[in-house]
Amino acid sequence: EDQVTQSPEALRLQEGESSSLNCSYTVSGLRGLFWYRQDPGKGPEFLFTLYSAGEEKEKERLKATLTKKESFLHITAPKPEDSATYLCAVLYNNNDMRFGAGTRLTVKP
Amino acid sequence: EPEVTQTPSHQVTQMGQEVILRCVPISNHLYFYWYRQILGQKVEFLVSFYNNEISEKSEIFDDQFSVERPDGSNFTLKIRSTKLEDSAMYFCAISTGGSYGYTFGSGTRLTVV
Numbered sequence: 548e549d550q551v552t553q554s555p556e557a558l559r560l561q562e563g564e565s566s567s568l569n570c571s572y573t574v575s576g577l578r579g580l581f582w583y584r585q586d587p588g589k590g591p592e593f594l595f596t597l598y599s600a601g602e603e604k605e606k607e608r609l610k611a612t613l614t615k616k617e618s619f620l621h622i623t624a625p626k627p628e629d630s631a632t633y634l635c636a637v638l639y640n641n642n643d644m645r646f647g648a649g650t651r652l653t654v655k656p
Numbered sequence: 657e658p659e660v661t662q663t664p665s666h667q668v669t670q671m672g673q674e675v676i677l678r679c680v681p682i683s684n685h686l687y688f689y690w691y692r693q694i695l696g697q698k699v700e701f702l703v704s705f706y707n708n709e710i711s712e713k714s715e716i717f718d719d720q721f722s723v724e725r726p727d728g729s730n731f732t733l734k735i736r737s738t739k740l741e742d743s744a745m746y747f748c749a750i751s752t753g754g755s756y757g758y759t760f761g762s763g764t765r766l767t768v769v
Contacts, residue, residue, distance in 0.1 A: 581757055590660075590747045590760030591699065634699065643712050644689075644758060646699040 550574075551637050553647035560654050563624045568650045570635030571617040579638040580618050582611050584631045585649065591634055594620075625654045660761035662748050668767045672737055677764045679731040679748030688731045689749040689758065690723065692716070699747070705731065738768045 554569045572580065579598050583591035595604040597613035604611045608629065610621045620633055635647040661680045669675050679688070690702040703713040705723055720742075722734045735742055745765050749758040 583757075583760075585699075588745075588763075588765075590749075590763050591758075593757035593759065596757050636699075643701055643704055645701055646691075648698040 551635055551645055551647040553633075553635050553650050555650060556648070557651045558653070560622075560625055560652070562626055562654055562656050565621070565623045565625070567622070568620040568633055568652070569617060570620070570647055572635075572637050573616075574637045574639065576639060577637060580613055581636040581638065581644065582609075582618070582620055583634040583636060583646075585634055586631050591636075591646075594633075622652070625652075627654045627656050630654045659759045660748055660750055662746075662761035662764050664764060665762065666765045666767070668769060669738055671740060671768055674734065674736050675738060675766060677733045677735075677746050677748075677766070679733075679761055680729060681731070681750045687711075687751045688723075688725070689751070690733045691747045691749060691760075692744045693747065693763075694741075694744040702733070702746075735766075738766075740768050742766060743768045 550573050552571045560566055579596050581596050582594040584594055585591045595611040597611055600613055600615045602613050608623050612619045630653050632649040632651045634649045636644045638644050663678045667675055688705040691699050692702055693699045701714045703717045703723055704711045708725055720736050724732050743766055745763040747763045748761045751758045
């Protein structure tokens with residue numbers, strides 16, 4: 548069965564303490580892997596799309612990378628406003644997107 | 657201005673009642689989706705809608721649920737005979753197709769009492 552697994556479930560960092568979030572997937576026919584940010588009570592906000600192994604995307608303090616089995620979201624020198632739940636999602640061949648359970652990131656000042 | 661507007665933002669309903677959740681995309685998109693998120697759980701796919709018909713649905717999307725695009729702009733999710741376990745955030749999403757990120761609305765919080 549196709550699965551999307553994120554780790555850790557929760558991560559607490561001090562401001563400026565860099566770290567990485569993991570998304571591993573077992574999906575046949577991957578069309579794209581997506582990272583979203585979700586704030587409490589809000590819908591997911593699109594961050595990145597990755598299509599093939601070796602690809603990298605960057606946006607401010609965030610960098611997403613992709614291998615054949617997993618993706619990492621690297622957060623460099625995070626700030627308190629980076630606190631949110633980060634969701635990984637995989638797009639299937641039938642154009643449906645399935646989400647992981649997310650990593651809840653808290654950045655303390 | 658958001659690309660996707662959902663109404664209402666919060667709906668409280670009695671168990672057994674029917675609810676209609678609405679989604680209005682600002683611009684024309686090919687693909688429409690409904691997702692739900694039970695409090696503290698993952699975002700779950702319900703249904704995708706393309707060319708005015710359902711293209712894919714999950715095991716969650718049973719006969720209790722239906723979707724429509726009644727007037728070419730609004731996209732609705734109807735839940736008949738609501739149950740307590742239907743309480744969740746319901747998100748509408750749009751895309752232009754292909755491998756692009758979806759744009760999500762802010763959601764409707766449904767509370768069944």
